[in-house]
Amino acid sequence: MKKIAFLLPDFQEGGMPKVASNIMSGLNSDYIQYLILLDGESEVRYVHNSEILPVCPKGQSKLQKIKVFLKRIKIVKQLKKKHNFDVVVSFGVAANIVNIVSKCNDSTICTEHNVKSIENKTWGFFGKVYDVLIKLLYSKPNHLVAISNVMKEDFIQNYNIKGNIDVIYNPHKVNEIIEHSNELLTNEEEELFRNKITLVNVGRLTYAKGHWHLIRALADLKKEIPNIQLLILGQGEMEGDLRKLTEDLKVQDSVHFLGFQSNPYKFIKQSDVFVMSSLYEGFPNVLIESLACETPIISTDCKSGPREIIDKEKNIHKKISEYEIHDYGILTPKFDGKVTLNNSDLTENEKQLKLAILELMQDKELYDKIKSNCRSKSFEYDVQNMVKKYEKIFD
Template identity: 30%
Template sequence: MKNIAILIWSLGGGGAEKVAGQLSIQLEKFYNVILMVLNPEINVYESGGKIISIAPTAGNTIEENILREKEKNKIDVAISFLDDMNDLNIRTRRKELVIISQHSTLSAVPMFDMDRLSGKWKNYKFADYIVTVSEGIKYDLIHSLDMGEVPVSAIYNYADTDIIRRKMEESPESDIAEFIKDSKVILNVGRLAPQKNQIGLIDQFGKLAEKHREVKLVIVGSGELHEKILEHIQERKLQDKVFLLPYCANPFPYYKMADVFAFSSDFEGLGNVLLEAMAVGLPIVSTDCFAGPRELLDDEWQEYSCVREYKICKRGILVEKIQTDHDDYVKALERLLYDKKLRAEIAENERIYMDEYSNEQKTRQWIDIIENACIRNTFVPSKASLEDIPDTNVIIYGAGKIGKDVYEQLWKHKNIIGFAVSDSDGNPGTINGIKVDVIEHYIEYTETATVVLGLRDIFHEEIYRKLKELGFQKIVRSF
């Protein structure tokens, strides 16, 4: 049975953290699962497998602790979530497969984060596989980064429809019955952060409330903008119209109380709360933020087809991103609140979609990626760091640009005895005074030399098989 590591900062709240916990539960049925987190005591979400701490200790960094735990637990496959942990997963790889999960649209990340993260994203091409949570993120990732030959697949997040519907019938943690009495209720659930744009939503709601006195807005969430949002509600004199509730483990009773779900994010991965709203048949108005909403609310995803004004979709209404100079979001809310027939059609389509939404299918997709990557890795050598390569007898396979780049990284530190090529056609003879020859002329070094592949990934499997047939023992990919 394979040993699978899942690396995440914590299980203390957030979409990626929730997916990591759910994935560990599903994979535990088939593998030995080890969850590596900074603080094992923070567990908002259920999880499977064994939880261990990788928090920095006296004399040991997080990176060193990850490396130690990978070796100690003989990890075969390491799956990581979120940018910083993805980078650590790649940097601590040895012989295990590295699969990274991308939950955000790279091109939409604010500039102040872009500067910090761009260096980490460049390492993504050294992963064995990348899983995104939506087709939009997959498209954006491929077109934003040089991914080399790394395969990328989209797997939607887990959603426990039956559990959501059951929890919806429980009593809410806060009694808002009096606040929403005789009202049409708009619900927003999410972290209070700039990305989620609750301030823009409040502004749009304020315009709606001027026309319709019976509307109320309930926001459920905690986060860095809590005080700023409270101040904004007061500035807009909407204290009797907007109710701000803290994060709670079971927000689903509030879904039952609402008439419309309002999603206001500027950018997203998928949008777990959209799946939750659809599970209970709560009609949705959502900003069209490239990845996530447009895939869930409609049956087709098209790149660069951003909605202008608003679009009525099969499972909700998509609206252009919230701006102060237009009222499209207000019009969409108004349409869904007061068009009973449209609201019923969308609610029914949402329920049908979620009835067919299969967690088992998501798990099979993950298992297929793990097993296929393992099969592929059987015939492709692992990537090596500089320290992994012995100082003596190094052969660089490839005399083109990549082979020369490998040489530039190695020549000061290793004893390079030659460049190897598949045939003599176009052979330059030497590179920087080092001979270039067909690989068969290096047979005497099969047991003593390390062959570093200095060519495109697409050729690795073919050359690796050839080297193994010739008897070479130590073969690695360039780092």
């Protein structure tokens, strides 16, 4: 039996814990599993079948965070010596650096879940520190896993990473998603969808998700489709600004903020279109979940992931100025990142998002064609297919 430890900042809501949970549940019985959580006080929300090894609480000030970071390296190194792990696989830059620096006799696997040259710019001082550490350390693990080809290129071109970089898309429990999507709605939830054309978005209410673009496009769409509405599932620091924007645009009755939902899939399945307005992504799990729910997708052509999912040719270097129709959904030009929280005229790329939604809603043949392709595409990312690739690296 091999001992394998999964090292994460926490196991709360978010993409990385979900991916780790899916890998853990999909591994064969040859592994004894452990879960090392850097934030030793964080709540555990995802399924796992492992012994939990907490490290220490996180710091608040810059100085505290640096002290805690160094303390975490020391504690993780002690855990590695005590348990003699065969493999330690880490998720995200903070956990990856701890994993690399604390290496003992374990095989070190680091996984990254966002395009670092973009994401680190949003993190201020610590983003600059991480840029330096990535250049210094990311060639050292036994394997570095990127979850998209764009991310792999980013490591090579912007960080001069040498060594083993594997591309493994995020694993998904497709049958489980389908089962949850068929859960019955409450009477109140049913009423929400009655006589409405529904757009849905699932994601944290943060800058990276670009929700204001979607709300502004929705307000303009209502001139042509009066019964259209938008459901937003998620929480985050921009919620207040986004709610005020709906009021300023007079669409507060057509944009519903539903917060965190333990089962988002039943809302996705009942919606007409899943629309993703992100400025950047790592690999957007929610697009695979939408495919499994048989809900057609419209997504910005942002870095990284959407094109690799929607475009059969996976032409990751292509740039577009108009929306583009594919077998598995529609791609629209990426946004420039400017936050616009007012009723000014739509930007050209917001107009393209609006036109893409209009076309999909008005062309039934196109809509049915894309819808019919969704589910079979989602099974390409099923946990059984992806975990085999991880097991090959672990072995």
